[in-house]
Amino acid sequence: MSSLQDSHKLLIVIGLAVAIAFPLVINNNFYIDILTLILFSAFLGQSWNILGGYAGQFSFGGVVFFGTGAYASSILMETYSIDPWIGIFAAIFAGAIMGMLIGFISFRYGLKGSYFALITLAFAEFFRVIANSVEFTGGGAGIFIDHEPSLARLQFQDPSGYYYLALIMTVISLLVAWWLKQSRFGARLVAIRENEDAAKALGVNVFRCKMYAIIISGAMGGAAGTFYAQKFLYLDPPIAFGVDISVEMLLVTIVGGLGTVFGPLLGAFVLHGISELARHFLEAPGLSLMVYGAILVLIIGFLPNGLIGAFSRFGKKKKDNKDA
């Protein structure tokens, strides 16, 4: 929890400058799109990280907040003609409420570990079936979102518009994670992750802290849902509540580093990077997925603390050598 070193500060400033300048310098829609997806997935990962990484409550159904938010803003826009500018706040709110609901049911009755993972998965599946069956979500046919680019609709002609939106969201998510590292609330979440009984004995209101964590996580997931809908202009139950995004969230976080500020971002870069490179260089169908899978196994097998963990271990060694 040491405060930022100057070298780290410099790295962050440079990273941010490069991120801002990127679409201006590299005027290639393909690369901008990939980077947008990486940032989007880093944001999703961070929303999961707050609950799963910091507070140690692994959810297998993180998608439920994403889906709630996506449907909230899309229905508001398509059925009630409310701009997603407002819709995104409705999505954030809906995600938070969903977090409150699932959190209350799970944490009130002390569901932990694999039981919590399963109940979140069950909720996601439950809502997938509901979204498939009712009228106002468009049922199985889904919702098509009209593309009329304007800032008010959070839709852009140029991919760099989405890129900057994703960048802003990611920066906000990093700030939230950084605040957790510095604050009493964050310290309490980590204490709960490490040992719930000890946290209780030391005055931590475990139930309330977990509730706040799942509400923040839900609100962020909701925002991600609106972003997705405005970018891809289509939503159906398997996208909104299926397992793909749940897996994506936890994968980028675990690969990058659980409970770390930059873990999800790094994980998203590496995983999407590998997947794109593999697709680019390996012609045979399916081969790219195999390579991707093999690299994933290696990372998870050999770096139990994620990529960030590997870096900081290396950093520590270097420092120890210097001290000696």
Place this chain on the structure above:
Amino acid sequence: MLKVTDLSKSFGGLKAVNQVSLNVREGQIVSLIGPNGAGKTTMFAMVAGFIEPNSGTVMFDGNDITGQQPHRICDSGMVRTFQITQPFAKLSTLENIMVGAYCRTGNRRQAEAEARIVAKQVGMEDLLNKDADSLTVSGCKRLELARALATKPRLLLLDEVMAGLNPTEIDETVEVIKGIRSSGVTIFLIEHVMKAVVNLSDYSYVLNDGVLIAQGTPTEIANDKAVIEAYLGHGAAELMQKRGISNA
């Protein structure tokens, strides 16, 4: 300060704690002793809100806190440690203690400053940056003590903080506990190390099979027939008397 009345707890058919009443006065060090399985830890768990009793009341500072949540009890100034140490394994010693300090302040700097003071008080100032899972037994025991102390309690419940320590470490811990008492904290402790019990306690309660069998000053307790028999077996008291052995 702490007044327990007729507290009972059964697990299935086993009466772990049966109608126990006791009193801890402000400024004292009171000990709870007894053979293994006597119900001491269950007693602590009930007092600190971790287990809800079947019957009886726990009063702290005149307020009924029976069945309250542990974090509330901690807020109101009573904190327990764990016999089986429960460190936040992947955090450093400093971060561990800070979680306790956060009970009284939301400010990170202040929490860190207080954690450092407490660490010094229990003799952990050299271990601050070590991960908790790399601490020795004695380190873990001290960490339990430090974290609890950082919550600024008025009553400290210590569950066997000396178990597994070597004689030098026990002497050090005895001094630390005396220091805590003289800083104005009342202490209620479970302990097996008799030297420490005798050395520290103003008053002792003895629990056996969930029932209170004796109470008094440590010297009185050491010569109590029921206590000797609980520890050494039936007839032991008479035998000792015959051979002229005294515990005091």
